[in-house]
Amino acid sequence: MTNKASVLLISMMIFLTACSESQPAKSPVSTTSATPTMAATTAASPTPTAAPTQTPAPTPTPEPTKAVPLEVKKDYHMNKNYDIVPNDPNGNKKIILLTFDDGPKEQEMNQSLIDILKKHNAKAIFFFNGYRIKQKPELVKLVHESGNIIGNHAWDHDNMKDMPNAKIDQQVDDVQKAIKDLTGQAPQFFRPPFGSGNDYLKAKIKANHMLYMTWSNGSLDWEMTNNKNDPNKVIENVMKQLHGGSNILMHELPWTVKALDTLLTQLEEKGYSFVDPNAIELEMR
Numbered sequence: 504m505t506n507k508a509s510v511l512l513i514s515m516m517i518f519l520t521a522c523s524e525s526q527p528a529k530s531p532v533s534t535t536s537a538t539p540t541m542a543a544t545t546a547a548s549p550t551p552t553a554a555p556t557q558t559p560a561p562t563p564t565p566e567p568t569k570a571v572p573l574e575v576k577k578d579y580h581m582n583k584n585y586d587i588v589p590n591d592p593n594g595n596k597k598i599i600l601l602t603f604d605d606g607p608k609e610q611e612m613n614q615s616l617i618d619i620l621k622k623h624n625a626k627a628i629f630f631f632n633g634y635r636i637k638q639k640p641e642l643v644k645l646v647h648e649s650g651n652i653i654g655n656h657a658w659d660h661d662n663m664k665d666m667p668n669a670k671i672d673q674q675v676d677d678v679q680k681a682i683k684d685l686t687g688q689a690p691q692f693f694r695p696p697f698g699s700g701n702d703y704l705k706a707k708i709k710a711n712h713m714l715y716m717t718w719s720n721g722s723l724d725w726e727m728t729n730n731k732n733d734p735n736k737v738i739e740n741v742m743k744q745l746h747g748g749s750n751i752l753m754h755e756l757p758w759t760v761k762a763l764d765t766l767l768t769q770l771e772e773k774g775y776s777f778v779d780p781n782a783i784e785l786e787m788r
């Protein structure tokens with residue numbers, strides 16, 4: 504009898520162990536079976552009607568948040584002379600805006616400019632032409648990802664003063680689209696080739712909530728006659744015209760790249776600092 508009893512005990516224990524072991528194996532099955540039941544319940548109740556309406560609502564919300572560029576306090580504005588001025592009358596007037604036109608040309612030049620700017624904790628506007636963007640789209644991304652700002656310098660490098668309105672539209676809009684497609688952000692600054700525009704162009708830029716500018720301190724780095732290959736001449740030209748709020752025009756040119764580090768050092772030594780283009784209001788006043 505004792506033997507029978509122990510056999511019974513053992514077989515009971517085996518049975519119990521088998522039961523407890525089979526439970527976790529069963530549980531996922533029961534969970535899966537519970538889900539359709541719950542779904543069926545929700546399907547029957549008015550809840551599912553509310554659920555689909557609620558679900559698409561939060562989806563569009565993150566999209567505008569993504570599209571909004573990093574907000575920088577707009578502490579500066581541009582005056583009629585294209586100088587940059589602090590909004591606070593007691594603010595620091597010894598500021599400089601750095602700009603480089605006519606790119607993107609070569610990766611090496613863009614990278615050097617980016618590196619030198621970074622060394623001096625400065626940001627610049629790179630005014631790009633559409634036909635060059637088409638040739639070197641990867642450089643648009645390079646400059647954008649470096650934290651510098653990309654401006655619109657029209658599709659072609661043509662004088663826009665006597666251009667028909669429809670062609671002006673195309674020259675501006677095609678560049679806006681090309682840059683937005685590459686960076687996700689359409690430019691906020693426009694500079695016409697040769698600094699030459701007309702009333703229609705200015706009104707169009709304003710209507711697009713962009714800032715139209717030429718410059719107030721030309722480095723003359725584009726003058727091929729005497730200055731070619733002479734970085735010192737570029738520095739000398741800028742320093743001669745130096746004033747508070749200087750909007751400095753430079754180009755993607757080898758001698759300008761060579762001049763930049765020394766130029767920025769000299770400006771800093773004279774007590775000037777470099778304005779973040781994102782801190783400039785988009786309305787001229």
Ligand SMILES: [Zn+2]
Nearest residue numbers: 604605696697
């Ligand atoms: Zn130009």
